[in-house]
Amino acid sequence: MKRSHFALAVALGVLAQQAAAGGFIEDSKASLTLRNFYINSDNRQFADAPSKQEEWGQGFLFNYASGYTEGTVGVGVDALGLLGVKLDSGKGRHYNPTSASYGGTVFPTDNDGRAKDDFGSLGVTGKVRISKTEARIGTLLPKLPVVTYNDGRLLPQTFEGGQVTSSEIAGLTLVGGQLEHAKGRNSSDARGLSIAGANNARSGQFVNKFYFAGGDYKVSDNLLAQYYYGNLEDFYNQHFLGLTHNWALPVGALKSDLRYFYSDSDGKNASVAGRREGFRSSGNWAANDPDRYEVDNRTWSALFTYTLGGHAASLGYQQVSGDSAFPFLNQGDGATAYLITDRQIGKFLSAGERTWVAEYGYDFAKLGVPGLKAVGTYLKGSNIETQGSDQGEWERDFRLDYVLQDGPLKGLGVSWRNAALRSDAARDQDENRLILSYTLTLL
Secondary structure, three states: OOHHHHHHHHHHHHHHHHOOOOOOOOOOEEEEEEEEEEEEEEEOOOOOOOOEEEEEEEEEEEEEEOOOOOOOEEEEEEEEEEEEEEEEOOOOOOOOOOOOOOOOOOOOEOOOOOEOOEEEEEEEEEEEEEOOEEEEEEEEOOEEOOEEOOOOOOOOOEEEEEEEEEOOOOOEEEEEEEEEEEEOOOOOOEEOEOOOOOOOOOOOOOEOOEEEEEEEEEEEOOEEEEEEEEEEOOOEEEEEEEEEEEEEOOOOEEEEEEEEEEEEEOHHHHOHHHHHHOOOOOEOOOOOOOOOOOOEEEEEEEEEEEEEOOEEEEEEEEEEEOOEOOOOOOOOOOOEOOOOOOOOOOOOOOOOOEEEEEEEEEEHHHHOOOOEEEEEEEEEEEEEOOOOOOEEEEEEEEEEEEEOOOOOOOOOEEEEEEEEEEEOOOOOEEEEEEEEEEEEEOO
């Protein structure tokens, strides 16, 4: 039995003996989120790519979080039930580039190449709390600079592993843990961990050890400092430094978001023999370069956001240095990088890439329409390194969100997301998403 599963079994065993203790039941919470998701992607080039990806589904996300048993050591359990049901798809509109069960756009692929009618999973998390320190083992949804789960489709991506979070010192939060598997946003199956360049379903390499540690320190009410470390065994080591500052101006406010990543090779990726086995990174190298496919990356960014009333205007810049692309956990079926350039379609993280980001948003509550928000974003990337001439790309995103404020369907959210990508390094694409979401509180 795997160590994480054994530890979870022990926690649940203790829990069974103490479930009647005060706090476990009384503090329990449960909800059911209904998510209706439609996506239409128009792929505008490359003869071997489908001209259109279009799918529609209904998602059910059940979330249960218990309280803790009484005593010095509190024990609890959480559960996450996920179910996705196909409403519309088709073999010509269900793009599966890897011909594997997890490779569809929204749904897994059946044996006949069509989207499966439904898919789902149940994740259980045991938790133990001592003072202001909590340990969690089982299904996790991490949101850290070195690993962030993806929630860009019908159902969210989940991870399996363990995490400890401690806030014993005022203003300081420490986090550490290990992840073993990931379950894709369009899959019922847990798989190993990998990166771009090695995540081909048939010929790639996957491992089961990602270690992470770090912390957030609140220097003052307006300044947050962060350091995190991540290690994907046999692929890369990564260090992250971040500063977030909020400045109240005489008119409006200014938020500064500074990020720096340093990434280098680990284990098999650091050797020629290991890279020949498939432990590779994407990037740009000459064919005879002895360091070909080795992780070598520095990425920094600065994003400044000025807010006044309902207005929010942002301007940012990101630079990727080194021969490899920015490395992050990416199993090939949808993943998130903690970058200011990770947007609806593109991520702008290629070797050498330099990207400007401009964004404007407005909250219509200031005009008497609470719940209505709109955001427009433009990204311009250049200097993408290749063995030929440098390449470029741009993306334009628009998002419109509305949440009903009263009535029998109070809380119903509607979101329309439109994006266009034009790139020398990837296929051009136009995309629309329409999402309806509603959460029912059960406990």
